[in-house]
Amino acid sequence: MTAPASPDLLERSGDFWRARPLNRVVLILITVFMGASMVSDMVLGDWTQGDRAPNVLLTLLTGIPFFLLWIRSTVAFTALIPGLIASHVFGLHVSPSLLLPVILVLVAASANLPFSLFALAVSISWAASIPITTPEDSSSLWVVVPLLAGGWTIGHFIQQSLARRERDLRRVAEATRRAAEAAQEERRLLARDLHDIVAHNLTIIAMQTRTAQFVGTDEAARMAVQVAGDSAKEALGDLRRMLTLLQAEGLVADPANASETDAQDGASALDLEHGAVKFGRGLESLGISTAVRTEGLSEGISQSVQTALYRVMQEAVTNVAKHAGGGSEAVIELDADDQEVRLAVGNSLGMTPRGRGAWMSSGHGLIGMRDRVRAFGGTFTSGREKDWWWVRAGVPIPSNGHSSRRM
DSSP, X not given: OBOOOOTTTTTXXXXXXXXXXXXXXXXXXXXXXXXXXXXXXXXXXXXXXXXXXXXXXXXXHHHHHHHGGGTOHHHHHHHHXXXXXXXXXXXXXXXXXXXXXXXXXXXHHHBOHHHXXXXXXXXXXXXHTHHHHOGGGGGGHHHHHHHHHHHHHHHHXXXXXHHHHHHHHHHHXXXXXXXXXXXXXXXXXXXXXXXXXXXXXXXXXXXHHHHHXXXXXXXXXXXXXXXXXXXXXXXXXXXXXXXXXXXXXXXXXXXXTOOOOOGGGOSOTTOHHHHHXXXXXXXXXXXXXXXXXXXXXXXXXXXXXXXXXHHXXXXXXXXXXXXXXXXXXXXXXXXXXXXXXXXXEEEEOOOOOTTXXXXXXXXXXXXXXXXXXXXXXXXXXXXXXXXXXEEEEEEEOOSSOGGGTOO
């Protein structure tokens, strides 16, 4: 019935004259019908007889307002009021009785509530005046009033339906916007995860390949190359696991010839204890004496918490590998209780080989670790403590039992 309007149109009840633009097809049909009807009345009307003049005048007064619907329905109804008055003056109520319910439907469907009620009141008042001005037509009141009330009700129902549709469209648009933002955030997190996965192993590979250039024995060189190969294999395994997860979530297509994860990589790369031991061995291979201590870890820790802390531990160990020189010491500590899972990664501050760290540092690692931990409502600190550099993180565990901790 009406064309879409601005979202706040219905709420602007204080704007008495405001109305939705009517549907163009409806306007064309009304214009054609009223034009043909008025031309017909003019052609068939006998201007020589005095009793035909009121009919012609009433036709003009009640027909022209319908052309004003192109402006807005409130203007058209206001322009119809002189025709309603004239119908009582001339005692001619048939034409207004048929046209008034039509324009009342359009007003109730497009105008705001104050004007819609005003139009209904004017229409009912006009109908109630029929027995006063034309007593012989009193019986028509039982037909005209239901037509007016029914027309207004239909128009009001149309307006409410349009309002609901607009609200639904706004909700859909808002949901679409939020989904797009969530997808963008997922892509950002995915990019960060990929960085963490690849950066750690590439750091180990880079350090081992540089070490292999300067070692004094073939055995040491072979050992360095083996560690680099193992790191590359672990990176590939982690990327495959991430691809499997994305396929399970439906974020990427599952190719028919997708490679299976190696059987020996069956232990989850996101298992904290396994990861701590693995990272400790990687640091040991770089000549960094590493102590790994874990306590209180259980299967009840949710996968999402394990993932977050695993990535924080991976980034922290990567920083140790970048910045700690050979002969340095490192510690990886993990412990948990019913309230919190805690991670601490530290390294002694000895002499750093010239060029190490600066050529591989992006400067975003600490920010990424902090964001991960804070996303779970946890705490994160980093800094120098005496002769050591420490990264500490704590992530709270939900208090509603172990069953809620596994995703």
